[in-house]
Amino acid sequence: MTVKTASLDPVIVVGAGPVGLLCALELARRQVPVTVLETEPGTTLDLRAGTFHPPTLEMLQPEGVADAMLETGIKVRYWQARDREYGLIAQWDLDLLKNDTPYPFRLHLEQHRLTPILLAKLKAYSHAQVLFSHEFISLTQSDEQVLATARTAQGEVQIKGRYLIGADGGRSPVRKSADIAFDGYTWPERYTVVSTTFDFEPLGYADNAYISDPEQWLAFFRMPDAGPPGLWRMTLPVTDEISDEEVLAPAFAHHAINRIIGAPSGNTYPIVHQSVYRVHQRVANCFRAGRVLLAGDSAHVNNPLGGFGLNSGIHDAVNLGDKLARVYHGQASADLLDLYDRQRRTVAMEYVQNLSVKNKKNLEEKDLPTRLARFEELRQAVADPVKARAYLLMSSMINSIARANAVT
Numbered sequence: 001m002t003v004k005t006a007s008l009d010p011v012i013v014v015g016a017g018p019v020g021l022l023c024a025l026e027l028a029r030r031q032v033p034v035t036v037l038e039t040e041p042g043t044t045l046d047l048r049a050g051t052f053h054p055p056t057l058e059m060l061q062p063e064g065v066a067d068a069m070l071e072t073g074i075k076v077r078y079w080q081a082r083d084r085e086y087g088l089i090a091q092w093d094l095d096l097l098k099n100d101t102p103y104p105f106r107l108h109l110e111q112h113r114l115t116p117i118l119l120a121k122l123k124a125y126s127h128a129q130v131l132f133s134h135e136f137i138s139l140t141q142s143d144e145q146v147l148a149t150a151r152t153a154q155g156e157v158q159i160k161g162r163y164l165i166g167a168d169g170g171r172s173p174v175r176k177s178a179d180i181a182f183d184g185y186t187w188p189e190r191y192t193v194v195s196t197t198f199d200f201e202p203l204g205y206a207d208n209a210y211i212s213d214p215e216q217w218l219a220f221f222r223m224p225d226a227g228p229p230g231l232w233r234m235t236l237p238v239t240d241e242i243s244d245e246e247v248l249a250p251a252f253a254h255h256a257i258n259r260i261i262g263a264p265s266g267n268t269y270p271i272v273h274q275s276v277y278r279v280h281q282r283v284a285n286c287f288r289a290g291r292v293l294l295a296g297d298s299a300h301v302n303n304p305l306g307g308f309g310l311n312s313g314i315h316d317a318v319n320l321g322d323k324l325a326r327v328y329h330g331q332a333s334a335d336l337l338d339l340y341d342r343q344r345r346t347v348a349m350e351y352v353q354n355l356s357v358k359n360k361k362n363l364e365e366k367d368l369p370t371r372l373a374r375f376e377e378l379r380q381a382v383a384d385p386v387k388a389r390a391y392l393l394m395s396s397m398i399n400s401i402a403r404a405n406a407v408t
């Protein structure tokens with residue numbers, strides 16, 4: 001077995017997804033040596049996340065990442081609450097947050113366009129290295145260090161570090177190696193994602209819209225793709241009676257679009273991408289076990305309604321990068337890392353889990369009086385700038401940052 005050593009013990013980051021690369025960048029820019037281990041041979045073509053909230057863009061700005069994202073992303077000032085039967089219920093104007101954030105909009109950009117930006121920024125630091133085709137297998141830790149074992153094409157290697165961050169996604173081998181429980185549940189239905197070049201804008205759809213329906217709700221996002229006019233991406237739930245094969249067939253996508261726009265059942269559309277996946281609500285029992293820390297999906301997973309998953313992972317990375325750098329340089333005791341756990345776990349439980357579940361329940365509400373009462377509440381909120389701003393501070397995650405900072 002080869003043992004890889006660095007002149008200074010680095011922080012090891014497992015996973016070169018958006019959260020892992022950002023953890024590495026946050027540490028590298030604070031003069032902490034980092035080594036990133038990634039199973040895949042390069043950054044992946046990940047089509048999952050696509051919405052970035054204002055505080056996330058603020059956090060991505062110090063290294064110029066937000067500016068690079070703005071070059072190709074779509075600025076979404078308005079987003080809608082709609083209903084299949086009742087049409088437009090409320091249209092929110094994020095410009096109401098112009099005194100709260102320099103980014104009063106959502107930014108739509110595919111996750112796989114963010115990771116190369118982060119990687120390029122990281123490469124500017126000679127004390128940062130990214131080892132692709134290195135699959136983390138296990139770890140051991142002592143009072144002084146962490147020893148990670150990774151599988152490569154040439155055999156197993158060991159990497160020594162002072163700390164290790166697991167940013168290795170929902171299945172997180174790091175979380176399992178550190179024996180941290182991941183309590184929560186899996187929803188019975190799967191979600192499918194369909195992307196089409198069919199343009200919904202002339203039908204009155206904003207670039208982002210959530211459409212309630214007791215049978216099959218929808219979430220709409222216009223994504224930049226390779227350039228204007230971009231792609232319309234829809235997420236919708238599917239029950240277990242429909243097989244994956246049926247969900248992934250073009251006929252399913254054509255039928256879904258015909259149902260949305262009320263077109264004849266034989267109409268077809270250009271479909272660019274389809275996928276289907278299971279959805280979970282889980283939070284790790286702790287985000288720190290000695291010298292091992294968790295961030296992003298390895299620490300918490302949730303349904304995508306509200307676009308909180310990656311955004312909260314980015315908030316983890318920025319919070320952790322600052323604290324871990326201070327501990328690494330001897331400016332703070334390791335207890336500061338427990339504050340990371342308290343702040344970010346609190347928000348994962350109170351905010352991300354609660355709000356994503358509430359968003360889902362609202363979209364699929366079956367009881368008509370409850371549905372109509374919610375529509376009325378939304379109409380009243382959107383018509384009142386004070387109420388509308390309060391709603392947007394919550395849905396844009398600005399409140400979640402204030403809540404985390406209030407935890408001591």
Ligand SMILES: Cc1cc2nc3c(=O)[nH]c(=O)nc-3n(C[C@H](O)[C@H](O)[C@H](O)COP(=O)(O)OP(=O)(O)OC[C@H]3O[C@@H](n4cnc5c(N)ncnc54)[C@H](O)[C@@H]3O)c2cc1C
Nearest residue numbers: 015017019039048049050051136168169296297309310311
């Ligand atoms: C359909 C869909 C839509 C979504 N939309 C949004 C949205 O609009 N906004 C939002 O905020 N979130 C959204 N999310 C959630 C978002 O995609 C995730 O929260 C995000 O990908 C988490 O990033 P991560 O870096 O923590 O993990 P990942 O992106 O999963 O990256 C983990 C990395 O670790 C690597 N890895 C895994 N195991 C190992 C190992 N053993 N050794 C080395 N490397 C390893 C993987 O190859 C991968 O590169 C969505 C999710 C889905 C499914």
